[in-house]
Amino acid sequence: MVGKSRQSLRNLAFEALISSYLLTGRQRQMGQRLELGPITCVHYDYKWEDQRRKVDNFFIWGVPPGEVAAIIAEYGPADDHLLFAVMDKPGLANEYMFAGFSALTPGNYLMAHSLDLIPQKPLPLEHSIHLASTAGETMFINVIEGADFVLMEDVLDPNLQFYYCLRGSEPLAMARNSRIGPDLSWISHVYTKPDYRGLGLASVLMSQIISDCLDAGDRFSLLLATEPAHGFYQRLGYQDLAPVLNFHLPPAI
Incomplete structure (x- = not known):
C-alpha cells in the first residue's frame, strides 16, 4: 500500500x-x-x-x-x-x-483500500443515492431494518456521513463513513434490505462514498468485512490486513 x-x-x-x-x-x-x-x-x-x-x-x-x-x-x-x-x-x-x-x-x-475510483454501476430506475443532512433524512436511515439508530447530532457531525438509497420515497439501503484521520476513513453499516439484495445497491453506495473520500483528500479507506461480504470488498479493491x-x-x- x-x-x-x-x-x-x-x-x-x-x-x-x-x-x-x-x-x-x-x-x-x-x-x-x-x-x-x-x-x-x-x-x-x-x-x-x-x-x-x-x-x-x-x-x-x-x-x-x-x-x-x-x-x-x-x-x-x-x-x-x-x-x-x-x-x-x-x-x-x-x-x-x-x-x-x-x-x-x-x-x-x-x-484497506488505497483509494482510487471504483467503476460505478448504473442505479436501477427510480433509485437515487443521498447523503443525510436533515431530520427527515435521519428518519429515512432509522426506518431501514437492521440499521443502528442514528440521532440528528450524528448527521450534523462533520466526521460522520450517512448515505442512503431510495426507490421513490422508500429507503432500501444505507452505509456509514467516518473520517478518522487527515487521510483516512472507516466505512461501516453497509446494509441493504434483504428483498433488494443483488441489485448492485451496495456497490453504488461504496462507489459514491469512495468518490467523496477522494474529493475530501482521503488516501485510504478501512473497514471490517464479514466473511459473507469478504469477496464483495475484494472485488472493489480492498486488501486483507488481518x-x-x-x-x-x-x-x-
Whole structure:
C-alpha cells in the first residue's frame, strides 16, 4: 500500500474498529472505553424495554488466550459480551478454543483500500443515492431494518456521513463513513434490505462514498468485512490486513 506500511494500516484499522463503537451520540451516551492492561473494552450500560443491559466488547491483539481469560475474569465481564481477537499468527484460533473460548462463525477481516475510483454501476430506475443532512433524512436511515439508530447530532457531525438509497420515497439501503484521520476513513453499516439484495445497491453506495473520500483528500479507506461480504470488498479493491475472529468467554468466567 503506497504511503503507509501494512503494519501501520493494521494498527490504524484496529484502532478504528475500537473507536467505531463510540462514534455516534447514542453510543457515547451509553458507552465508555476502558483499558484493561493490554486489552481494550468498550462497555455499554443502558435500558432497553425497561430492562437494564450491560454489554462488553473486548478488543484483543497480541495477548495470549490464557492471559486474556485471566484479565477479563478479574475485570468481571457483563453477561452479554463479545471478543474481537486479531489472528496474527497461525494456530491462534485453536489456542483460543483449547483455552475454553467458543468461536462465533463466520469470521471477519480488517481490510484497506488505497483509494482510487471504483467503476460505478448504473442505479436501477427510480433509485437515487443521498447523503443525510436533515431530520427527515435521519428518519429515512432509522426506518431501514437492521440499521443502528442514528440521532440528528450524528448527521450534523462533520466526521460522520450517512448515505442512503431510495426507490421513490422508500429507503432500501444505507452505509456509514467516518473520517478518522487527515487521510483516512472507516466505512461501516453497509446494509441493504434483504428483498433488494443483488441489485448492485451496495456497490453504488461504496462507489459514491469512495468518490467523496477522494474529493475530501482521503488516501485510504478501512473497514471490517464479514466473511459473507469478504469477496464483495475484494472485488472493489480492498486488501486483507488481518483476520479477526469473534469469541465468547469460557463458561467458567
